[in-house]
Amino acid sequence: MTSAPPPLSDAEAFTLRRRPASEKLFDQGFHYLTLALASFVGILLVAIVLTVFHGAREAIATFGARFITTSAWDPVNNEYGAFIAIYGTLVTAILSLVIAVPLGVGTAIFITEDLVPAQLRNAIGLMVELLAAIPSVVLGLWAIFVMEPAIRPALNLMHSLFGWSPFFAGQAIGPGMAPAILILVVMILPIITAISRDALNQVPIELRQGAYGIGTTRWGALLNIILPAAISAITGGIMLALGRAMGETMAVTMIIGNSLNFSLSLLAPGNTIASMLANQFGEADGIQVSALMYAALILMVLTLVVNIIAQWIVRRLSLKY
Amino acid sequence: MSNSPITYGNTPLFDRGGLYYEPNLARNRFNQFLTGLAALFAAIAVLPLFLVLIYVLIQGGKLINLRLFLELPPPPGLDGGGIGNAILGTILVTLVASLISIPIGVGGGIFLSEYSQNGWFAQAVRFGTDVLSGVPSIISGVFVYGIIVATRVIAGQSYSAMAGGIALSVLMLPTVIKTTDEGLKLVPQELRWGAFGVGASKVVTILKITLPAAFTPIATGVVLAIARAAGETAPLIFTALFSPFWPEGMVSPIASMSVLIFNFAIMPYEAQNELAWAASFVLVIMILAANLIARWISRTARP
Numbered sequence: 001m002t003s004a005p006p007p008l009s010d011a012e013a014f015t016l017r018r019r020p021a022s023e024k025l026f027d028q029g030f031h032y033l034t035l036a037l038a039s040f041v042g043i044l045l046v047a048i049v050l051t052v053f054h055g056a057r058e059a060i061a062t063f064g065a066r067f068i069t070t071s072a073w074d075p076v077n078n079e080y081g082a083f084i085a086i087y088g089t090l091v092t093a094i095l096s097l098v099i100a101v102p103l104g105v106g107t108a109i110f111i112t113e114d115l116v117p118a119q120l121r122n123a124i125g126l127m128v129e130l131l132a133a134i135p136s137v138v139l140g141l142w143a144i145f146v147m148e149p150a151i152r153p154a155l156n157l158m159h160s161l162f163g164w165s166p167f168f169a170g171q172a173i174g175p176g177m178a179p180a181i182l183i184l185v186v187m188i189l190p191i192i193t194a195i196s197r198d199a200l201n202q203v204p205i206e207l208r209q210g211a212y213g214i215g216t217t218r219w220g221a222l223l224n225i226i227l228p229a230a231i232s233a234i235t236g237g238i239m240l241a242l243g244r245a246m247g248e249t250m251a252v253t254m255i256i257g258n259s260l261n262f263s264l265s266l267l268a269p270g271n272t273i274a275s276m277l278a279n280q281f282g283e284a285d286g287i288q289v290s291a292l293m294y295a296a297l298i299l300m301v302l303t304l305v306v307n308i309i310a311q312w313i314v315r316r317l318s319l320k321y
Numbered sequence: 322m323s324n325s326p327i328t329y330g331n332t333p334l335f336d337r338g339g340l341y342y343e344p345n346l347a348r349n350r351f352n353q354f355l356t357g358l359a360a361l362f363a364a365i366a367v368l369p370l371f372l373v374l375i376y377v378l379i380q381g382g383k384l385i386n387l388r389l390f391l392e393l394p395p396p397p398g399l400d401g402g403g404i405g406n407a408i409l410g411t412i413l414v415t416l417v418a419s420l421i422s423i424p425i426g427v428g429g430g431i432f433l434s435e436y437s438q439n440g441w442f443a444q445a446v447r448f449g450t451d452v453l454s455g456v457p458s459i460i461s462g463v464f465v466y467g468i469i470v471a472t473r474v475i476a477g478q479s480y481s482a483m484a485g486g487i488a489l490s491v492l493m494l495p496t497v498i499k500t501t502d503e504g505l506k507l508v509p510q511e512l513r514w515g516a517f518g519v520g521a522s523k524v525v526t527i528l529k530i531t532l533p534a535a536f537t538p539i540a541t542g543v544v545l546a547i548a549r550a551a552g553e554t555a556p557l558i559f560t561a562l563f564s565p566f567w568p569e570g571m572v573s574p575i576a577s578m579s580v581l582i583f584n585f586a587i588m589p590y591e592a593q594n595e596l597a598w599a600a601s602f603v604l605v606i607m608i609l610a611a612n613l614i615a616r617w618i619s620r621t622a623r624p
Contacts, residue, residue, distance in 0.1 A: 023522060030524040031436055037428030038442075041449045041498065044491065048460065051467040106362030115356060124363055126616075131370040133545075133612045135552025137579045138601045141586045142373050145380075145594070186369045193366060217352045240455065247457020249555035250579075254586060274459045274555070281466065282559045289471075296463045300456065307455035311448060 052300055055293030062287065067294055073260045075284075080291035084262050086298060088270040092177060092252065093245035095266075096184035101238055103185070104192030109222060111193075112200040125197065132190035140254030143183045144175075148255060151179065155267055172267040175257035180270070183251045188241040195237025199230035232313055239310030243303045249274040273299040374605070380595075381602025389599055394565055394581065400592045404600050406567045410482070410576040411604075413568060414561055415551045417486025422493035423543060429494075430501020430539075435527055447502070454495035461491040462556040470560055475572055482568065482575035485561025489550045496549070500542020504535040541619040548611035552604055554579035578604045 059067065063080060070081030107128065111121040155172035162168040172178065203226050211221035227234075257269020258279050273295045281292055327334045343349065392403030429446065437443035465488040470479050508531050516526040532539075554577075562574035563584055569575075578600045585597035 019522065027522050027524045030527075031432075034428045034432035034436060037425050038432035038446045038498075040425050041429060041446055041453055041494065044494070045449055045453055045456075047468065048456065048464045048491075051464050052460070055463075055467045055471075103362045103366055106359045107366040110359040110363040113359075115360070124367055127367045127370050130609060130612060131367075131373075133548065133552075133608050134370070134373055135554070135579060135604060135608065137552070137554040137582045137586075138377060138605055139373065141582055141597055141601055142376055144586055146372070146376050189366055189369075217348050219352045219355045220348065222355075243455045243457075247455075247459065249457065249459040250583060254583065274457060277459050277463060278555060278558055281463070282562070293463065293467070296460060300460050303455060303457055303460075304452065307452055310455075311451050 049300070052293055052297045056290060056297045058287055059290035059294040063291070063294070067291070068298070071262050075288050078287050080288070080294075082273065082276070082291075082295045082298065084260065085271045085273045085276045085295060087262070088177065088256065089246050089272040089274070089299065089302070092181050092184055092256070092270070092272060093242055096181045096188060096245050097238065097242055099181070100185045100188050100192055100241065104189050104241075105196045105234060107189075107193045108196030108200055112197055113218065113222075125193075128190050128193045131186070132194075136187065136248065136250040137254070139183055139186060140251035143179055143251060143255040147182065148174065148179045151182065155179075159267055166264040167266055169265040170263075170268050175255050175269050177256060177266045177268065177270040180252045180256040180272075181266070183255055184245050184248060187248055187251060188245050191241045191244060192237055195240065196230070196234045199233030199237070200226060202233070203229045236310045236314035239306055239313060243306040243310065246272075246306065247274055247299065247303050249278050253278045377598065377601045377605050380598040381600075381605075384595055384599040385602060389603075393567065394576075394585070394596055395592060396565075397588060397590055397593065402592070402596065404578065404581060404596055404603070406564065407576040407578045407581040407600060408603060410561070410564075410568055411551055411578045413571070414482055414485045414489060414557065414575060414577055415547060417483060417571070418489035418493055418550050419543075419547055421487060421490035422497050422546070425490075426494050426497025427501045427539065429498045430505065431527060431532070433498070433502040434505035435523075435531065446498075450495045450498050453491075454499070456491075457555075458492055458553055459555040461488050462558065462560055464488070464491065465556065465560045478572045480560065480562040480574045482561055482571045482573070485557045485575065485577070486571075488556035488560045489553055492553060492556060493546045493550050496546040497543055500546070501535075501539050504538030504542065505531060507538060508534045537619060541615045544611050544615040544618075548608045548615075551611075552579055552608050554583050558583065 059080065067081055068086060069083055071083040072079045072081045073084070074080070107124070110116075111125050152172050152174075155176075155178055159168050159171055207225050207229060208221055211225045216224070252272055253275035256271060256275055258271050258275055259269035260271070263270070277292055277296055277299075280288070284292055344353070388401070389403040389405075390408060391405050392401070393406055394404060395402035429450075433443050433446060465484050469475060469484045469487060470481075473479055475481055475483050512530055512534055513526055516530045517523075521529070557577055557580050561577060561580070563580045564574045564576045566576075582597045582600050582604070585593040585600075588594065
């Protein structure tokens with residue numbers, strides 16, 4: 001602001017300025033640029049599906065549906081079946097959900113109710129969110145050297161108590177399905193807690209006031225009013241966690257044992273599609289690559305279906321107040 | 322005294338007895354039990370963070386010295402050495418991923434929020450973004466292997482730092498789009514109207530008014546996305562591979578801290594296991610610091 005500009009005459013001040021064509025072109029161009037960048041997401045999704053499908057074509061032609069139901073994984077004779085990995089993926093994901101859902105929803109209730117001072121509740125929320133930030137591979141390292149040796153006595157106790165059932169047959173000798181399930185619990189707990197917390201916070205306070213007004217207790221209100229109101233968002237969160245658990249790779253790869261032999265026992269080593277990919281992809285060639293791509297395609301279809309159902313639940317079934 | 326009836330003037334209305342909290346009622350016992358259970362679950366939920374942090378800080382902290390940052394990892398069976406190449410490699414690969422995903426993601430987010438709030442195409446892109454963020458990280462590795470590593474499109478090389486960065490950018494993209502979209506939605510409509518009112522074109526409004534106003538939430542989201550990408554392993558193990566040497570440019574295999582942890586954790590050598598813990602220490606400190614800084618920025622910048 002060195003000197004004030006000379007005052008404009010009326011004619012100068014009110015001249016309509018037309019935008020030059022170059023400016024309009026720039027405006028339009030930016031619009032189309034952002035449109036193109038936004039379309040990139042769709043292109044990428046299609047490219048991922050096509051690339052994996054293209055890679056898997058040879059194996060699909062060779063093995064067909066047999067790939068899903070047989071469990072041979074034999075690079076020498078070029079005979080591949082992914083049953084063990086598919087079974088391991090589903091079992092570890094579902095059992096980890098069974099443990100993580102009560103823990104996550106319980107934690108979410110604890111930090112959305114006014115049971116303890118707000119600072120403590122915020123601290124717990126922050127810690128659960130930071131747990132989500134710990135890289136999977138670090139959790140895997142911790143699982144190998146700390147968690148698995150620590151829980152082995154407990155697993156062996158389970159074996160001595162329930163050893164008659166095929167699910168707890170055999171001593172726990174190290175890596176296996178059970179430690180993999182527990183590390184998956186650690187990994188999906190933050191997502192379930194975060195989504196449940198948001199869902200519970202969004203329940204209108206009037207519902208709670210109404211419940212208290214007719215004389216119910218805190219848990220009466222929670223179980224009959226607040227949780228049912230939030231259940232669709234929580235279910236969506238659980239589905240997202242299921243997708244995450246099925247696709248989770250590193251920590252599971254490091255602790256599941258990557259066995260090629262089928263066993264019902266949770267104490268024995270197992271395998272998942274993701275850990276099979278992580279272990280073998282770098283060294284595979286020929287039809288083994290194609291077979292691994294086929295397994296990746298199955299994993300992708302599983303997670304896509306679960307994620308789309310999750311999105312649908314969150315969008316369509318959410319209660320409108 | 323406490324059991325005196327409630328009165329109106331001198332007229333007793335009703336006995337106060339029924340209004341007192343009776344802890345032995347079945348409903349109150351049930352209430353206490355469930356409250357205790359929720360507290361127990363919350364305690365179990367925060368336990369892993371403490372256990373992981375304590376072990377990483379103790380086991381990894383032992384090895385923190387200057388050599389760790391300046392030297393190469395030793396050959397299997399030998400002691401000493403550092404993870405300098407892996408630290409540099411993680412920075413380079415994450416940089417490539419950021420350079421790809423931030424422009425695309427911010428541009429896509431601008432389209433969603435500023436040009437097509439609720440059009441069918443914007444809804445489809447939002448849906449696609451959610452689906453893409455659910456794609457397992459190993460699948461993005463398989464994708465980049467199929468499209469770049471196996472076809473050798475980048476300078477005739479198969480495994481390369483570029484391929485690793487591209488695989489990570491696939492994972493970062495949905496987060497960047499989402500935070501941009503949501504950050505821009507928080508900008509008050511009056512700011513845009515004001516800019517249009519003084520004659521700014523749409524693109525000037527976006528670049529000079531809306532985007533700077535939404536800088537904080539976008540920056541927060543981008544920092545979190547970078548921190549997440551820096552710790553990812555699965556997309557790198559068969560795209561960037563690993564290298565025991567210093568980075569030799571962007572078109573050859575490159576070391577990274579996350580792949581180093583994976584490779585060295587499963588080796589039967591003590592020295593390698595210790596380097597894995599040290600790399601975890603560096604990685605976790607970097608990621609937690611990024612998270613805490615991002616949270617702090619978003620809290621202090623809020624009016």
